[in-house]
Amino acid sequence: MSSIAQKKGFGATIWDFMTTVDHKKIAILYLMSGGFFFLVGGIEAMLIRIQLVKAGNDFLSAGTFNEVITMHGTTMIFLASMPILLAFMNAVMPLQIGARDVAFPFLNSLGFWLFFFGGIFLNLSWFMGGAPDAGWTNYASLALASEGHGIDFYTLGLTISGFGTLIAGINFLVTIINMRAPGMTYMRMPLFTWTTFVASALILLAFPPLTVGLFFMVFDRLFGASFFAVEMGGNTIIWEHLFWIFGHPEVYILILPAFGIFSEIFAIFSRKRLFGYTALVFATILIGFYGFMVWAHHMFTVGLGPTANAVFALATMIIAVPTGIKIFNWLLTIWGGNISFSVPMIYAVAFIPTFVAGGVTGVMQAIAPLDYQLHDSYFIVAHFHYVIVGGVVLAILAGTHLYWPKMFGTMLSEKLGKWTFWFFFLGFHLTFFIQHFLGLMGMPRRVYTFGADQGWDLFNAISSSGAILMATGVIILLVNVVMTIVKNERIGNDPWGDGRTLEWAIPSPPPFYNFAQTPLVRGLDTYWIEKMDGNKKGMIFAEPLGDIHMPNGSIIPFVISLGMFIASFGALYFMDGKPWALAVLIGGLTLMFASMLVRSLKDDLGFHITKAELLEDAKGGNTDGH
Amino acid sequence: MMKGIKKWRLFALMSTLLVFLAGCGREEISTLIPAGRVAQDQFNLLILSSVIMTFVIVVVLIIFILAIVKFRRSKVGEDMIPEQVEGSAKLEFIWTAIPIVLLLILAVPTVYSTFDLADVSTMDVEAKDGNSSHLTVNVTGKLYWWEFEYPEQGIVTAQELVVPTNERVYFNLISADIKHSFWIPSIGGKLDVNPENVNTFYLEFDQESSELEDGVFYGKCAELCGPSHALMDFKVKSVDREEFDQWVTAMQSEEPAAVEGALAQQGEELFGQDGLSCISCHATSGVGQGNLMAGPNLATFGDRNRVAGYLEHNEENLKNWISNPQEYKPGNLMPDVATLNNGEKLSDQELDALAAYLMGLSVEE
Numbered sequence: 001m002s003s004i005a006q007k008k009g010f011g012a013t014i015w016d017f018m019t020t021v022d023h024k025k026i027a028i029l030y031l032m033s034g035g036f037f038f039l040v041g042g043i044e045a046m047l048i049r050i051q052l053v054k055a056g057n058d059f060l061s062a063g064t065f066n067e068v069i070t071m072h073g074t075t076m077i078f079l080a081s082m083p084i085l086l087a088f089m090n091a092v093m094p095l096q097i098g099a100r101d102v103a104f105p106f107l108n109s110l111g112f113w114l115f116f117f118g119g120i121f122l123n124l125s126w127f128m129g130g131a132p133d134a135g136w137t138n139y140a141s142l143a144l145a146s147e148g149h150g151i152d153f154y155t156l157g158l159t160i161s162g163f164g165t166l167i168a169g170i171n172f173l174v175t176i177i178n179m180r181a182p183g184m185t186y187m188r189m190p191l192f193t194w195t196t197f198v199a200s201a202l203i204l205l206a207f208p209p210l211t212v213g214l215f216f217m218v219f220d221r222l223f224g225a226s227f228f229a230v231e232m233g234g235n236t237i238i239w240e241h242l243f244w245i246f247g248h249p250e251v252y253i254l255i256l257p258a259f260g261i262f263s264e265i266f267a268i269f270s271r272k273r274l275f276g277y278t279a280l281v282f283a284t285i286l287i288g289f290y291g292f293m294v295w296a297h298h299m300f301t302v303g304l305g306p307t308a309n310a311v312f313a314l315a316t317m318i319i320a321v322p323t324g325i326k327i328f329n330w331l332l333t334i335w336g337g338n339i340s341f342s343v344p345m346i347y348a349v350a351f352i353p354t355f356v357a358g359g360v361t362g363v364m365q366a367i368a369p370l371d372y373q374l375h376d377s378y379f380i381v382a383h384f385h386y387v388i389v390g391g392v393v394l395a396i397l398a399g400t401h402l403y404w405p406k407m408f409g410t411m412l413s414e415k416l417g418k419w420t421f422w423f424f425f426l427g428f429h430l431t432f433f434i435q436h437f438l439g440l441m442g443m444p445r446r447v448y449t450f451g452a453d454q455g456w457d458l459f460n461a462i463s464s465s466g467a468i469l470m471a472t473g474v475i476i477l478l479v480n481v482v483m484t485i486v487k488n489e490r491i492g493n494d495p496w497g498d499g500r501t502l503e504w505a506i507p508s509p510p511p512f513y514n515f516a517q518t519p520l521v522r523g524l525d526t527y528w529i530e531k532m533d534g535n536k537k538g539m540i541f542a543e544p545l546g547d548i549h550m551p552n553g554s555i556i557p558f559v560i561s562l563g564m565f566i567a568s569f570g571a572l573y574f575m576d577g578k579p580w581a582l583a584v585l586i587g588g589l590t591l592m593f594a595s596m597l598v599r600s601l602k603d604d605l606g607f608h609i610t611k612a613e614l615l616e617d618a619k620g621g622n623t624d625g626h
Numbered sequence: 627m628m629k630g631i632k633k634w635r636l637f638a639l640m641s642t643l644l645v646f647l648a649g650c651g652r653e654e655i656s657t658l659i660p661a662g663r664v665a666q667d668q669f670n671l672l673i674l675s676s677v678i679m680t681f682v683i684v685v686v687l688i689i690f691i692l693a694i695v696k697f698r699r700s701k702v703g704e705d706m707i708p709e710q711v712e713g714s715a716k717l718e719f720i721w722t723a724i725p726i727v728l729l730l731i732l733a734v735p736t737v738y739s740t741f742d743l744a745d746v747s748t749m750d751v752e753a754k755d756g757n758s759s760h761l762t763v764n765v766t767g768k769l770y771w772w773e774f775e776y777p778e779q780g781i782v783t784a785q786e787l788v789v790p791t792n793e794r795v796y797f798n799l800i801s802a803d804i805k806h807s808f809w810i811p812s813i814g815g816k817l818d819v820n821p822e823n824v825n826t827f828y829l830e831f832d833q834e835s836s837e838l839e840d841g842v843f844y845g846k847c848a849e850l851c852g853p854s855h856a857l858m859d860f861k862v863k864s865v866d867r868e869e870f871d872q873w874v875t876a877m878q879s880e881e882p883a884a885v886e887g888a889l890a891q892q893g894e895e896l897f898g899q900d901g902l903s904c905i906s907c908h909a910t911s912g913v914g915q916g917n918l919m920a921g922p923n924l925a926t927f928g929d930r931n932r933v934a935g936y937l938e939h940n941e942e943n944l945k946n947w948i949s950n951p952q953e954y955k956p957g958n959l960m961p962d963v964a965t966l967n968n969g970e971k972l973s974d975q976e977l978d979a980l981a982a983y984l985m986g987l988s989v990e991e
Contacts (some may be wrong), residue, residue, distance in 0.1 A: 059957070062957070135850045141821050142805065143860065272708045275713050277712070301815070303817060303820065306744035307739045309740050310740045318729070321722060324721060324725045325721060331690060335689070335692075335693045335699060336708055349690075349694055353687060353690060360679035367732060369734075369742075370668050370815075373668045376849060399715065437651075440658050441650065441658065444809070446892065451936060454652055
């Protein structure tokens with residue numbers, strides 16, 4: 001029960017992952033499913049660029065194109081970027097604070113399975129009568145008018161996966177507040193932990209408005225309510241507010257962990273302490289705080305009036321200040337350092353000019369009167385791809401290379417990694433830089449075709465050719481992953497050689513109990529401090545070696561999520577008057593509540609790893625420093 | 627000698643300008659070639675912010691390039707352990723203060739312009755003769771076309787907005803169904819067309835559209851509104867005030883011009899109540915109120931620049947459109963013509979007749 005890395009059959013491995021409550025395995029689940037949805041969203045992106053490669057193309061029909069853009073946006077935001085970032089948070093954050101797991105391992109598993117089933121549910125719409133087609137923003141008047149069940153897949157799917165994300169956010173908050181190792185004060189927490197902390201707080205506050213909006217939408221569409229039905233006295237702009245009160249913080253939920261990953265990379269690969277750590281922390285908090293004050297800048301053209309527009313314009317501009325603070329602190333971190341251009345660092349270095357470009361166009365759009373021209377044009381498409389691909393996706397790719405060794409115990413190939421980088425990076429700029437000008441030249445976004453007489457042909461063709469380079473980069477990454485898994489060359493605790501934080505002080509991958517003895521933290525970059533002091537063990541300990549209490553795995557989170565998944569089909573088809581729908585709805589909910597009941601009534605006290613077993617592990621070199 | 631240099635300079639300037647303009651898109655639709663006061667204000671903001679932002683990018687790039695060139699491992703040595711600097715309060719202050727100053731420079735024109743462009747207080751001011759001193763157009767967005775009502779003049783048109791140059795034109799926007807957004811890029815920024823409330827703003831047209839290569843400015847729907855969102859185009863004719871008044875007078879004449887030619891007369895019959903009843907949705911007189919008819923007003927059809935808002939204006943396209951509107955604008959609300967013709971498709975001859983009739987509908991001499 002206690003020893004690690006036993007040889008297991010395939011079925012047993014699957015069962016292990018379905019029942020696991022170990023944050024490191026849940027991280028792998030998040031990475032795999034997030035990666036899968038990233039590929040799905042990427043294929044959708046390619047379809048978009050193929051359709052727009054020339055004027056009047058008929059590769060996709062108008063309706064299909066709207067489905068593809070909706071699913072591309074929804075998939076990339078909710079099912080790819082967020083889960084992959086949650087994967088890194090799960091894999092790394094508990095290690096960084098010296099914890100044995102997250103605060104609620106069972107909930108961690110439940111959060112994952114809810115996200116997973118929500119994502120599957122959403123994507124099944126392709127095979128069950130058509131995907132949602134009202135854009136990822138799902139504006140109410142269009143969404144209510146949309147025929148078929150696409151929008152219902154969107155609302156129900158996002159409700160389920162939103163529960164999962166909310167649970168994950170709460171779990172991380174509690175973990176960071178309660179489970180830091182002795183000496184790990186708030187102002188000694190690594191930046192990635194800090195950004196996880198702030199992003200989790202944003203999740204906690206931002207997802208409820210989305211859930212409320214989705215509930216209204218579900219009630220309007222499935223049960224004939226009239227929250228957004230104008231002819232019944234409803235108001236569609238309420239949806240826009242609810243969506244963007246969630247939607248703007250969502251952007252920071254994505255970008256803050258990305259900032260965290262880059263902060264770690266700059267410090268490690270410059271072999272230097274983060275410059276202005278305190279400023280970086282407070283800038284993170286400020287960005288999170290302002291994130292809730294600016295949602296109406298997505299609505300400058302709605303007609304809220306000049307006072308609202310002016311106030312939100314100024315509030316939005318302010319965000320540039322803490323973001324600028326971050327950029328300059330990173331620059332000063334590498335200044336005077338000893339820079340190694342390993343793959344994660346190349347991404348981090350490339351991120352700076354890319355993200356600055358995305359940031360300045362953000363400030364331009366904060367100028368409300370100018371935004372009347374830029375809004376809903378290709379300029380905004382270019383802008384948000386510069387921040388989300390240039391910020392979040394570069395961070396995801398960097399993080400994949402950086403944390404792969406810690407998660408799997410093997411190194412991704414540096415050579416192939418560099419090929420991926422160059423294809424992806426050049427392709428990215430080729431695709432999106434020119435879209436700024438398409439927008440300025442009058443091209444609206446979300447158009448399935450365009451006329452040849454409007455001067456947009458050449459730039460669209462260039463943009464599409466860039467997308468091919470990006471796709472090539474991703475394919476090379478896949479090859480890299482497969483080759484790395486096949487080669488299976490094991491590596492040690494600190495494969496980058498310059499690790500600074502606790503996760504690099506223990507084996508890769510860490511034993512399932514993480515730290516045999518809880519570490520004692522003596523300052524910021526605690527592993528670096530110990531290394532510089534010549535401490536061969538990499539850490540000092542806050543407790544003697546003793547028994548460790550661990551939770552048991554459980555299939556219940558999977559079953560609860562499955563119950564919700566099944567119930568959603570019932571709700572969806574209930575409106576069609578299908579006789580079996582009610583039975584499915586009740587059956588699914590019964591399964592869900594029954595498994596909750598089992599969880600509540602059955603005591604599961606977990607198990608202990610004895611000191612003897614830990615010593616046994618240590619002989620194999622599997623734990624920290626013994 | 628000096629003169630030569632000056633000429634050369636001028637030439638260089640003009641040619642770079644030309645290259646630059648070629649990269650600016652088409653004058654009918656590009657925000658980079660403003661043809662109205664509102665678009666000009668917004669273009670000026672674009673230039674101001676671009677200059678400031680370029681400055682920011684250059685500063686960052688200089689530090690960035692110096693850092694990655696000077697401090698690479700191959701240069702500073704494999705084993706070098708850098709000094710672990712904590713930070714600098716002075717530097718933090720500098721890079722907090724300078725951005726704030728830059729933002730303040732941007733904030734002033736932003737706030738001024740936000741209020742200026744939303745100022746419609748003069749809309750209802752009456753001139754001495756008791757009429758409104760400014761033109762007001764009521765715009766209704768529909769799936770997937772635009773209706774333009776001139777309430778003071780008592781006329782309605784669709785798909786092609788006609789406006790006078792060099793004066794403010796006020797717009798009241800509302801949607802009859804899904805949310806749309808009203809955008810004429812070279813004249814000014816967009817405003818949403820909501821189903822639940824009227825949005826009001828103004829634009830100014832400083833250039834006559836006849837000077838343009840295509841003779842019209844291009845207008846767009848900028849908010850996803852369904853499958854044919856991309857095709858929900860409209861066109862704008864800007865003419866001087868005199869010509870505009872003539873156009874209004876022509877539109878206001880209750881008597882439609884006599885239909886000439888046997889083919890067109892057959893088309894008129896087909897179009898009317900005794901034929902296919904097209905007229906129950908499409909008025910052929912410009913006199914009327916907005917938002918009454920289910921389909922676009924066709925009084926000016928013969929004068930238009932496009933069929934269905936985006937197809938080249940010829941009889942071929944018109945006939946294709948009438949026989950199969952769903953193919954050209956998926957999801958639009960025009961019924962299949964067979965359902966109006968006892969389940970039968972129109973014959974080629976009937977289509978010719980309809981096309982001849984419609985192309986003859988004109989208010990411009």
